[in-house]
Amino acid sequence: MRRIVMGVLAHVDSGKTTLSEGLLYLSGALRKLGRVDHRDAFLDTDTQERERGITIFSKQAEFSYGGTAFTLLDTPGHVDFSAEMERSLQVLDCAVLVVSGTDGIQGHTRTLWKLLDKHKIPTFLFINKMDLAGSDRDALLAQLQARLDSGCLDFSQGIGSIQEDLAACDEALLEHYLEGMEVTEEDAADLVTRRLIFPCFFGSALKLEGVEELLDGLAAYASAPQYGPEFGARVFKIARDGSDRLTYVKVTGGTLRVRTALGGEGWQEKVNQIRIYSGPKYQTVDEAPAGTVCALTGLTHTRPGDGLGGEAGRWEPELEPPLTYQVILPHGCDVHAMLRNLRQLEEEDPQLRVVWNEALGEIHLRLMGEIQLEVMTRLIRERFGVEVSFGAGSIVYRETISGPVEGVGHFEPLRHYAEVHLLLEPGERGSGLRFASSCSADQLDLNWQRLILTHLEEKEHLGVLTGSPITDMKITLVAGRAHLKHTEGGDFRQATYRAVRQGLMQAESILLEPHYEFQLELPPDCVGRAMTDLQAMGGIVDAPEQEGELVLLSGHGPVAGLRNYWREVASYTRGRGRLNCALRGYEPCADQESIVAQFSYDPERDVENTPDSVFCSHGAGVNVKWSEVRDHMHVDSGLRLGLERPRQAEAPPAGRQRTYSSGSLEQDKELQAIFERTYGKVEPRAFQPQKKPVRTSLSDEKYAIRAQKTGPEYLLVDGYNIIFAWEELKRIAQQDVAAARSTLADILSNYQGFRNCVVILVFDAYKVKGNPGSVEKVNGIYVVYTKEAETADAYIEKTTYDLGRDHRVRVATSDGLEQMIILGHGALRLSARAFKAEVEESQGQIAKLVAQHNQGNREWNKLGRTARITGKDL
Template identity: 60%
Template sequence: MSGQERKTGKRVLNVGLLAHVDAGKTTLSESILYQSGAIRNLGRVDHQDAFLDTDEMERERGITIFSKQAVLTWKDTEITLLDTPGHVDFSAEMERVLQVLDCAVLVISGADGVQGHTETLWKLLTRYGIPVFLFVNKMDQEGTDCGKLLAELKSRFSEGCIDFGRVETGAEEVIEEIAVCDEQTMEEYLEKGSVAAASIRRLVAERKIFPCYFGSALHLQGVEELMNGICTYQMQKEYPAVFGAKVYKIARDGQGNRLTYLKVTGGTLKVKDVIGENGDKVNQIRVYSGEKYELLSEADAGKVCAVTGLAETYPGQGLGAEKDSELPILEPVLTYRIILPDDCNVHTMLRDLKLLEEEEPELHVVWIEKSQEIHVQLMGDVQIEILQRIIKERFGVLVEFGEGSIVYKETIAAPVEGVGHFEPLRHYAEVHLRLEPGERGSGIQFDSECSEDVLDRNWQRLVLTHLEEKEHKGVLTGSVITDMKITLTSGKAHLKHTEGGDFRQATYRAVRQGLKKAESVLLEPYYEFRIELPSENVGRAMTDIQNRFGKFEAPETLGEMTVLTGIAPVSTLSGYQKDVIAYTGGRGRISLTLKGYDLCHNQEEVVAARGYDSELDLANPTGSVFCAHGAGFVVDWDEVEEYMHMERTLDQTGEEGLAEVTLPKRRHSSIELTQEELDAIYVRTPDPVKQNHGPVTVCAKEKDREPGSAYTDPKWERRRREKEVRQEYLLVDGYNIIFSWEELRELSEKDIGAARGKLADILSNYQGYRKCTLILVYDAYKVEGNPGEVMKYHNIYIVYTKEAETADQYIEKTVRRIAKDAAVTVATSDGLEQVFILGQGANRMSAPGLKEEIERTLAEVRGEHLGKKGSVGNYLFDYLDEETAEEMEKVRLGKAGKNGRDKK
């Protein structure tokens, strides 16, 4: 029994509605709500007044675009009805909802039968292990045949699809169908001559039977039987006492508040609970029903709700004891370039699109630095139109989309070892990884088999975190890698000099070095197709599929029609539907289901067209950084193993074992690398923490120092010296820091002015040691008529923004103005602000990073002070020159007279 059931006395179920577009899913939801008494009047899609079609675009198009929920009571059961999009372009939104369902109703159009997208839905329900009730709709239309439709469900889905409308009448042959689905149930039937409802509930929960109901949602036929069946045969889930929750959706309400939609999967969630590592508090718990919502003080296990106050949640995230979800199956296979108006700031749009990406993670918003372009991944034309309108309505910009191109992925053909080493002065980390090809569709898996005697557990966890925190690029086309297992086999840290960022660098470089050594394979997306056409057209279809590099099974004849099934690349099969309709005279039809990724049919052609050079991808380096005689040097990927400090864990034949290490016998020449240039390495990786240890010395290999190269060119030396003396700026987002540092946040709850003053004092002390121009920025934009203010506080500047100008906007404006001529660092943990910072060439520092930097600086100051005389006192002698000090010592000892002369 769930906590919610204990408190309300009602069973609690979360029921999802899924269907191919135009199957009548929204009409069914209206009928359920009406018959339960949740709404007084029946809405209709064609009348644009359906209860759950709350968005204007949904009403106009007559399709569901965004998932919604409604709460109703059916007999003694409280049901949260979750309506999902039916159009294939919005199927990613539908898949996210599956994570929180207790059961699903799969709606089939009696007039059209099982469609291509319906099969995709069935496979997803199977993958997530969700019990399924089927409702065959539109049975009031002419030509529908219950027997034929049930036979199709059995052949296309499962023999466990059983007409439960006849179960209610006690039809003997239907009871026998249920009994044969399970040995235990068969024994029960043979012994008692019947099957108990509890046994049926178990079979439904184990997905051995799938109750089917036939009717017409428009005319309220079969709806009551369906709901009674769900309440009777759906088993109630048991939940643990410890708190857990699964996030399935991020959205924003009409006032711009960020909403985290989740299901409580254990314990109880209460208002003001602190969630996650960032200390975010739950401000409100909302239970939506259409556009309206009810506020709760707490939500027990089993409840689906929306929460405000959580800033960094994401779909698929597990909170508390709940684990994160696996990667979704459905993903876009086309990428598009966003074309902006001439007067639109590209970085502002990038920031806005990142907000949308929180709500639609599958957008994969990417900034292409080289071409200064924004690319997104989309499902199809309808989603493009919807996204275009959302951007216009929310951000006031009308964007266009370039021609779509295929999203490729990469994998490897055989196991290989990757080595990454990062060792500039006062940094150290080495990582060894084994990269192995996985099965198609397996994604990326991470593991560790490194002994804790070799590398401590905390460092191993850090390496695995860095492996998981980003999408690693392949070396053929720069596409994301997949279908691979990456295992940590060995590693090394330094007792004094190793920091978290060092292992990030070593890990990333190990992956890239392994990919450079491996035989990389390009993958492309494939469709699974089903073509129904007249028998005389089968030859043409088979020839077309072969010409499109597809494969097919032996044709199956069904009366005058023939069915051809198989797979083919998305790039070659797109648009083929028009051809099928044309050469069959409108009698043929094709249904396409995204199958996944497989070998690219034209790898060489695609690689040549992409023109990707992995050595020029500075954000994803393939080489490593080593150190010798106090100087660092960069080693190319193909020579890293000659310099690495640990033995190989995989030899060149692919067998595990030890291999001889060749010591380097080369001469190197030092080239000084400034802190700015070291920061540039850190900045290219996620959430770096700036560590200002002063200049770091790195050198290049002698063979690279050819006459006229950048290393020996006097112009380069002059530019380097000019770069070193550039003025340094540190811009601090005041309130972001205050609410990120625990001691300041607690102080702000009592007196925000005191928190601002304390932060100003801390930064003033820090500036006195670092000697940079420090600007502390506070939001004051909500003060009506406020002209803004800049004031000098000791040795720093404090800025209060003007009306309608946020701290983010002020910082962006300032960075844009000075970043070209100065070394600029911005301290903030605002992810969107950090995206802009990187785009402008400035460095970024997180709030924890600034705190760590200040604490380390203060420790250095204390160390220097205490190291002068080994005393904590403040003595006059410490500040006198040697001669004067000697005379004063004679006076102290009585060896000199009042005039300073020595006594006899």
């Protein structure tokens, strides 16, 4: 029997748990149908869940239907418990997204859809509460196709009536359909697996209407993955049952048996029990084949997201808690004992984020919202017997930088040595932190480079504005030095931490604050008040939409303003308004100066995160301020970002002692002046670059690119970047994007003929599902459409690397991050502005040549007419 792990997801109050109850009842797994409002639902096993009528913890249930063994995971729908839901995504084979027929697509529904799309999970939709007034099947289907995906199709009556719609989703399938062949269930299942279509079923979970059709659809169109013979498993949840610590895993390969030894970095333990849970009950088994979701006892070092056996890598969550609260303990409670207890809860929910402030002796928790706060208060009381309270919540801020900068760190007390140079670059919003190395192994051994990357990843690095964690940044190791005798691992830890902070001290930092996506329903007479409030708090509001008798306002705004705004909405709408929020991510803070002033954070006094470096002088370590560190560095990374002073002379080799007193520097200048008066001006020795410079200048006017090999010149053009950077092409694109692409291709064709180069025009097509990519020659130039999941930046980066070995390569783009990658591969780059000027110059010279040619033709024709009249030869 094939095995499928299915998750049920929804916005809160959409009827998700009721649907799960109906699926279990109709499949025969339950004899009695429970209800959420009667507090007897099979999967609401926790007391707080039954009291509140919401799902707080994900639950597992087993049932069989249509020859398929299903594992159902019922996940929380409230935004405060999104972390619990998100952890379940990593083990799903398919998902059922429940949408309320009376409410339609809500804020959290879109968040769930984005997560499902990112993890490429085949998705079915169940539109619930169709028995209630205000639900319109056709309008809801149109809304799903417009706001989620055009592949949302009504499967309630099977696939006989939607053959043409199914065939249109795939080119090969369409050809067979046009030849008279029907689309089969196997074809439809393949389309579902590839996320080209999303079957929709309409009904009422409470009345069991449409639920059986959904079961039939799951059995027919959900595909089971293929598993390999090698054992592998993915950890997605940690829980406790009395004294037993439970590690929930999905077996992704081979077979897991009792007493099997599992391990990770620095630990190895044996599995004592394998439990298969269904609701509150479980049965123990001796082995679990691939595709099984089970709970293991005997493991104490596992964490959610870990891979076991052949399942390599670690899964990282997308959603981050935006609020932080201080834990206020009752009098006489041991703070360290409570910290250990809270670490247990953090182990079960890593996004809980327990923060210990050693200086103040305070414990802080990072949470998603106030409902989670109430649940946490009761959970602490029931599990640990302590009645805690929480202080007023504050916002969890983040920091990033606006431009690239080089950070340097040096750690050289007596008999220790390490130096690290890092390139800090801003990343796309929501990209988090990324780490890489472009340092030559000739300069720093690979084992030291890997150690530096480990130190970058092991710590939460803090910014310099408010001491908040940094994000949306790429940190690249560009240079470093170790000592053959005196370097130890801890030396590079110190140098790495200091390099990050020294770079942040130089950069222009940006404060980021969390934003919610919101949907606000309210009466028409309250729209003006609402828009004024939202804009005052720094929100972005889309155009109002009429939803029956109410008006819908959508957009996004700061969590600081929206977190308690629902109270005001209820007040000024007299209970008729409703606010739905879902976490969007981080955006630049609208009131950065006042927030920074409130924190009063001094980065130079933060001794745990110092930007200063330590050098050796007269046999002892000397602390050098971050602003003076560059003058004493022993390595030149080769980076020229326009901020640094060029080095005039090499630093002494590692281990040599030197002094840094201002008196010695003045004495050196005086001796040099005497020498120049006697023997003439001394020219400083020219800078000798390293064999493999990691980067060159980022300036449009001056950059030092390493010498290229001879051969035909290639020009790569980021098509959409240029179209939306050139005003005339942008105007065309606003009317017809295809016409803008064609116009740019014509311009580049003339340019290529005049410059005698090879032009490769690249367009993004990575969002086109199933697109294999294409390369065609149009009017002499190569036009490339990237394949699915490949951006134009990625294609240009790869092509630049390949061509740059043997040819002179130039790239036309205004993407700042792409420019730095291009320069690192030895290519020249042109900004959109500079490229436009070059094209216009070429067009002017072409026009001049054409005019000269036409003038020559006219003179030749005149001579020809004269010759015919006079009868003379030309």
